[in-house]
Amino acid sequence: MAYSDKVIEHYNNPRNVGSLPKDDPNVGTGLVGAPECGDVMKLQMKINPQTEVVEEAKFKTFGCGSAIASSSLATEWVKGKTVDQALAIKNTDIVRELSLPPVKIHCSVLAEDAIKAAVGDWKKKKGVAAPATETATAQD
Amino acid sequence: MAIKLPIYLDNHATTPVDPRVLEAMLPYFTEKFGNAASRNHSFGWTAEEAVENARGQISRLINATPKEIIFTSGATESNNLAIKGVAEMHREKGNHIITQVTEHKAVLDTCKRLEKYGYEVSYLPVEKDGRINLDDLRRAITPKTILISIMYANNEIGVISPIPGIGKIAKEKGVLFHVDGVQAVGKVPVDVQKDNIDLLSLSGHKIYGPKGVGALYVRRRNPRVQLSAIIDGGGHERGMRSGTLNVPGIVGLGKACEICGNEMAEESERLRRLRERLKDGIFSRLDEVYINGSMVHRLPHNLNVSFAFVEGESLLMGINDVAVSSGSACTSATLEPSYVLKALGVGEDLAHTSIRFGLGRFNTEEEVDYVVSRVVETVNRLRELSPLYEMAKEGIDLSKMNWKTE
Numbered sequence: 001m002a003y004s005d006k007v008i009e010h011y012n013n014p015r016n017v018g019s020l021p022k023d024d025p026n027v028g029t030g031l032v033g034a035p036e037c038g039d040v041m042k043l044q045m046k047i048n049p050q051t052e053v054v055e056e057a058k059f060k061t062f063g064c065g066s067a068i069a070s071s072s073l074a075t076e077w078v079k080g081k082t083v084d085q086a087l088a089i090k091n092t093d094i095v096r097e098l099s100l101p102p103v104k105i106h107c108s109v110l111a112e113d114a115i116k117a118a119v120g121d122w123k124k125k126k127g128v129a130a131p132a133t134e135t136a137t138a139q140d
Numbered sequence: 141m142a143i144k145l146p147i148y149l150d151n152h153a154t155t156p157v158d159p160r161v162l163e164a165m166l167p168y169f170t171e172k173f174g175n176a177a178s179r180n181h182s183f184g185w186t187a188e189e190a191v192e193n194a195r196g197q198i199s200r201l202i203n204a205t206p207k208e209i210i211f212t213s214g215a216t217e218s219n220n221l222a223i224k225g226v227a228e229m230h231r232e233k234g235n236h237i238i239t240q241v242t243e244h245k246a247v248l249d250t251c252k253r254l255e256k257y258g259y260e261v262s263y264l265p266v267e268k269d270g271r272i273n274l275d276d277l278r279r280a281i282t283p284k285t286i287l288i289s290i291m292y293a294n295n296e297i298g299v300i301s302p303i304p305g306i307g308k309i310a311k312e313k314g315v316l317f318h319v320d321g322v323q324a325v326g327k328v329p330v331d332v333q334k335d336n337i338d339l340l341s342l343s344g345h346k347i348y349g350p351k352g353v354g355a356l357y358v359r360r361r362n363p364r365v366q367l368s369a370i371i372d373g374g375g376h377e378r379g380m381r382s383g384t385l386n387v388p389g390i391v392g393l394g395k396a397c398e399i400c401g402n403e404m405a406e407e408s409e410r411l412r413r414l415r416e417r418l419k420d421g422i423f424s425r426l427d428e429v430y431i432n433g434s435m436v437h438r439l440p441h442n443l444n445v446s447f448a449f450v451e452g453e454s455l456l457m458g459i460n461d462v463a464v465s466s467g468s469a470c471t472s473a474t475l476e477p478s479y480v481l482k483a484l485g486v487g488e489d490l491a492h493t494s495i496r497f498g499l500g501r502f503n504t505e506e507e508v509d510y511v512v513s514r515v516v517e518t519v520n521r522l523r524e525l526s527p528l529y530e531m532a533k534e535g536i537d538l539s540k541m542n543w544k545t546e
Contacts, residue, residue, distance in 0.1 A: 003457070011457055017525055034543035035489035035528060038451055038468060038477065042527035060527040064453040064468070068525065136543050 003065055004099035010069035015076050018058040020044040028122025030114040031136040039063035039107065041071045043114035045078055045086070047122055052083045059114075066104040070094050070111035083119055145461040147507045151346075151441060151500030152295050152323060153465065157392070158348035158501065164395040165350065168388035176385045177376060187387045194394025198355055201397040202321075202340060203331040210356045210377045211390050215322040216246040218341035218356040219289075221381065222318045223250045225367030226287045226339070227259055230316075234284035238315075240264040240272050240301075241483045242294055247320055251289070260284070266483050269434035270299035277309055287316050292324035292340075296467065296480040296496055297433030298442025300324065307336030316365060322346050326400030327408060327439055332357055338365050344389060348501055349396030353389030356381075411499050412440035414508050418497060419443055421512030426519055428532075432467075432481055432494055441499040446481075446490040447515075449529035450522045455495060458518030462511050467494035489538070 003011075019042075020027045027046050033039040040063065046056040057075035061068045073094055078086040094100070094108035117135040148156070168190060176191045178184025195206035212218045227237065239251055241263045251261040262280045264272045272290065281288075288310050293300045303319065310317035318339040321330055325340070326347035332340055340357040344350050358380065359365045373382030400407075422429060428448040444467075447455060452468030467478030468491075477491035486494070497511075523529040528538060 008457075011454070014525060019530065031527065035492070035538060036487070036543075038488075038492040040527055040543075042530075060525055060530060062449060062526045062528045063451050065457040067451075068454060136541050 006098050007065055007069040007100070010072040010098070011065040014059075014068060014072040016058050016072065016079075017060065019060065020046055020056060020058050025049075025125050026122070028118040028120070028125070029135060030117030030119075030121060032113045032117050033063070033110050034136075035062065039067050039110055041067065041110050041114045043071060043074060043111075043118050045115075045118050045122065047083060049126075054078045054081055054083070054086055063107065063110075064104070066098065066100055067107040067110065069098050070100070070107045071114060073097060074111040074115055078115060083122070086115055087119055089115055143504075143506050143510050146463055147461065147503075147511060148463045149497050149499060149503065149507075149511060150463045150465055151498035151503075152298070152496065153498070154345045154351065155348045155500050156502065157345075157350055158396065158399060160399060161349050161392045161395045165388045165392040168391050172387075174387070176387055177374065187385075190387060190391050191385055194390045194397075197394035197398040197401075198342075199357075201330070201401045202325060202342075202357060203333050204340075204357050205360065207378075208357050208360050210358055210380050211385055211393075212354045212356055212381055213352055213386070214345075214354040215320065215341045215343035216354075218343075218354050219244070219246040219318075219320055220250050221356055221367065221370050222339040222341060222358075223247065223287065223289055224254065224370050225380070226316055226318070226365075227254050228368035229366050230286040234282075234286045235259045236262070236282055236284040237287045237289065238262045238264065238277065238280050238285060239289045240266060240291075242266050242270065242296075242299075242480045243289070243291055244295055244320060244322070247289055247291070268485050269437065270294060270297050270432075270480075270484050271302055271434065271437060272306075274302060274305045274309065277306060281309070281313050281315060285313070285315050287318060289318040289320070291320040291322075292330060293328070293439050293442075294433070294480060295323050296478060297444045297484070298323070298439035298498075299433040300328070300437045300439065302437075303335045303337070310338075311336040316363075323439060326397060326404065327441065329404070332359070338363070344393040344396060347396045347400050350389050350392040353386050353393045355393065407501060408440045411503075414499050414503060414505065415441060415443055415497075417505065418499070418508050418512060419445075421509065422515060425512070425516045428529075430490060432486055433484060443497040443499075444494060445497070446486065446494045447519050448490060448493055449526045449532060450493050450519050452493055452495060454522055455493075455515075455518055458522060459511070459514045462514055464498075465496050467496065468492045 030043045059071040061071045091108035091112040174183030174187035176187040195209045316338045325342040338359045343354040430446045432444040452466030481491040
């Protein structure tokens with residue numbers, strides 16, 4: 001399969017790889033996908049509680065090059081945005097930016113889900129509204 | 141010596157034509173262009189002689205006789221002819237066929253089509269090492285069973301089936317035994333007499349011969365195997381496969397078989413050493429890597445490894461100057477990971493991380509060392525990127541997570 005230059009660029013130089021302390025009350029963690037499906041994304045955002053601006057974003061992804069590129073791009077895009085602006089990012093924006101082929105659209109969907117899950121986790125920590133997309137959790 | 145990139149390590153998919161094979165073929169495109177079926181002039185006789193010579197070369201490699209070799213367009217056609225041909229010819233006797241779940245699609249899909257026509261097919265499971273249990277086979281045979289079709293060696297994991305045992309059972313029960321020998325012929329000794337094989341499919345392009353040519357061995361004595369043709373026409377190949385013979389291709393297939401016969405002992409030892417070098421290089425430098433399938437009953441040039449926590453397609457992307465293939469869903473159109481690995485009981489999570497290495501005649505030690513270093517560096521880089529690797533290192537049991545999937 002041929003990859004777009006942008007996918008290759010993100011794959012070779014992924015932005016914002018790493019982890020943030022998941023117990024920090026200002027950090028939201030989204031963990032979406034499943035190993036059986038061949039894609040797992042972890043996206044974390046550190047959000048300023050006063051301004052609700054995403055100050056830092058980190059990701060780690062198990063998945064194909066398009067999944068890695070989608071999550072790398074997502075961290076780039078959410079940084080500096082308010083939570084509401086971050087939630088407005090649509091998977092179709094990612095598809096367009098990375099020129100993803102139809103079989104790779106699910107990678108962009110997963111990236112959008114990861115953003116929503118991270119915001120949801122952060123909101124939950126603050127005790128606000130139920131999250132739209134849940135993050136994976138350890139079983140009790 | 142400088143290494144030429146990219147490196148080809150996908151010799152189960154296809155192999156390059158050996159220059160000696162090409163040389164043997166060339167005259168049959170131009171000055172010796174005759175139709176082997178032209179019985180009344182020297183052009184035809186020259187072509188016919190070349191075809192008969194190739195029949196001899198092929199039959200010697202598998203311990204058959206020349207008359208038992210039927211030329212086809214490749215192993216897919218050979219498999220179709222063997223299975224459909226037996227099914228139609230022996231319909232009176234029975235309608236039951238036995239095969240295994242890890243067969244190539246050329247066998248599985250042929251069997252599926254026959255099911256639509258009223259045949260019954262048993263798909264034997266395989267054990268963790270990739271081989272069927274002979275007791276399962278014995279139990280599956282009924283008075284209606286007309287054919288057992290089991291591959292000699294698997295194209296993904298290189299696992300060699302218990303062919304002598306199957307042949308013995310088939311003979312005992314009076315059931316015909318077809319073997320898809322594509323991956324094994326020319327690589328390991330195949331003996332249709334010793335192993336009681338009644339039909340054997342083989343292909344040119346897997347043994348350094350040309351694409352578009354293959355053969356089906358059809359036993360003529362003890363028992364004499366009868367087949368219905370699936371391609372009708374001029375009655376070539378003793379009526380079993382009509383169509384003008386692909387003389388240059390057949391010459392190439394013959395020459396390829398002759399070279400394999402002469403060089404197999406030495407070549408398989410050399411490839412085994414290269415394979416061990418590849419395996420040892422990977423396993424000494426990476427943790428959480430797993431072999432798929434038996435290491436004992438395996439083609440000498442195959443290695444199939446799962447690199448836990450690293451998705452196969454992303455690994456292929458990282459080692460883009462090395463040609464290998466992956467059992468990951470992302471490399472196929474179906475979005476399902478390898479059905480072969482699944483049949484072995486390899487979890488889907490690990491199936492997504494598998495890579496198939498297929499060494500060949502023209503690979504060198506230097507190339508293997510280069511591949512090891514590229515694989516190790518890429519796996520390490522991708523594990524740094526992998527949330528699963530991080531979680532596993534934190535001691536989280538990934539199988540006990542509530543994954544959020546649609």
